[in-house]
Amino acid sequence: MSADSRLFPDLDPANASTLLPLFDELLAMMAADGSRMQRWAEVLPGQLQDLLVTAEHGDQQRWVEALCQLPQVADVHCDLDAYDLGIGAAALSAEQQADVEAGLRGLMPWRKGPFQVFDSFIDTEWRSDWKWDRVAPHLSDMTGRTVLDVGCGSGYHMWRMLGDGAHRVVGVDPSRLFLMQFNAIKRYVAAAQGKMPMADLLPFKMEDVPANLKAFDTAFSMGVLYHRKSPIEHLEELRGVLKPGGELVLETLVIEGPLGEVLMPEDRYAMMRNVWFIPTVETLLLWCRRTGFKNARLVDLNQTSLQEQRATDWMRYNSLQDFLDPADVTKTAEGYPAPLRAVIIAEA
The missing domain is CATH 3.40.50.150 (Vaccinia Virus protein VP39)
Structure with a gap:
């Protein structure tokens, strides 16, 4: 089972390519033989359809554009034991950092954190x-x-x-919005x-x-x-x-x-x-x-x-x-x- 665009034919292609693959692995795990979550796997595609397509949030496209602005970065490291997760990289160009900052600020307000994402420190509420x-x-x-x-x-x-x-x-x-921030x-x-x-x-x-x-x-x-x-x-x-x-x-x-x-x-x-x-x-x-x-x-x-x-x-x-x-x-x-x-x- 997959959360690909065939399940959501009415979803804007940009949204589909950005959002739906994020659920593929979860759906596969839920649907696996012997999973205690098989019942959830049976209804989850419909739940996602309702949330992301039928009742699409008015700001969804803007948030997806902010996610898409976040650049791919090489040699990334993080520390999930650190209070801010310590996401960093061996090298980051000024243009990449500007895109990181702009993408993350496009997902404001940030309420729960904090997060260090390269040179951007998200000082949450x-x-x-x-x-x-x-x-x-x-x-x-x-x-x-x-x-x-x-x-x-x-x-x-x-x-x-x-x-x-x-x-x-x-x-x-x-x-x-929390979904978008999480996926960033x-x-x-x-x-x-x-x-x-x-x-x-x-x-x-x-x-x-x-x-x-x-x-x-x-x-x-x-x-x-x-x-x-x-x-x-x-x-x-x-x-x-x-x-x-x-x-x-x-x-x-x-x-x-x-x-x-x-x-x-x-x-x-x-x-x-x-x-x-x-x-x-x-x-x-x-x-x-x-x-x-x-x-x-x-x-x-x-x-x-x-x-x-x-x-x-x-x-x-x-x-x-x-x-x-x-x-x-x-x-x-x-x-x-x-x-x-x-x-x-x-x-x-």
């Missing part, structure tokens, strides 16, 4: 490496694991998972490794992943739960994609307080409209237990700082400073407790 440094010490050995990263953004943490030894990482995030980085990681890396981003919501695949050793859900109208359903979906005994890594907003307390914002929270339920840690642990997870435990609790999330030259819109009460940064602009994030680990 979030210092996602800080979150990884808090989470990584508590993970099971990633060597050889098949991982699902839900709400993966532009894929920064996916690369760090590969750097820690994961066998294959599949990310899902509905943002089409993937182009140069592939050049450095001499093969397509075992990481794939699909522009979907978690609800688009077939239920009860039981195909992944680890499932990450970081920064998603509070955006779901039913956090219980999200936890059940996560348990359903995990193999028996698989590991859940859940990072979400919490509030201080006792078991049973939950904050539901009147309208916005930190200027975000789509925030529904923010529990206390004890309530969150109860949700995990009630949905069948075992040994749910808190491994990190962190107040988001103005240094971890901020506007930069690569993300020029409002950021955390603008979402807090200017007279009291311990509160959001609406008067709620400022963002406090918990990391929970549990087993299916």
Whole structure:
């Protein structure tokens, strides 16, 4: 099975040649005999058709042109253990570097990172490496694991998972721009490794992943739960994609307080409209237990700082400073407790 242009005859040829080959290897792996993901392989071509053709994003052509501007570069190297992936080359002409910079800036705003791509340092809105440094010490050995990263953004943490030894990482995030940003980085990681890396981003919501695949050793859900109208359903979906005994890594907003307390914002929270339920840690642990997870435990609790999330030259819109009460940064602009994030680990 292949995601070539025969499956998508209505897709602009430039888009087809740039986007569709990126899914070939993933489709082949899913469809292989004995794959736990065969059911997903059966529906994935139709899902891609809907996203990339039927409901093509208005900016898709512009983003594809930005991807096409990124030049081929010889002697590329990278370090997936480095906080910025350290993508470099033995030699890069001034013209090539200008094209790299222009192509990457054509994919702004960049929210999750950072990334060093030759002489371009993408200083993203979030210092996602800080979150990884808090989470990584508590993970099971990633060597050889098949991982699902839900709400993966532009894929920064996916690369760090590969750097820690994961066998294959599949990310899902509905943002089409994140897909383009991920594939910009993937182009140069592939050049450095001499093969397509075992990481794939699909522009979907978690609800688009077939239920009860039981195909992944680890499932990450970081920064998603509070955006779901039913956090219980999200936890059940996560348990359903995990193999028996698989590991859940859940990072979400919490509030201080006792078991049973939950904050539901009147309208916005930190200027975000789509925030529904923010529990206390004890309530969150109860949700995990009630949905069948075992040994749910808190491994990190962190107040988001103005240094971890901020506007930069690569993300020029409002950021955390603008979402807090200017007279009291311990509160959001609406008067709620400022963002406090918990990391929970549990087993299916």
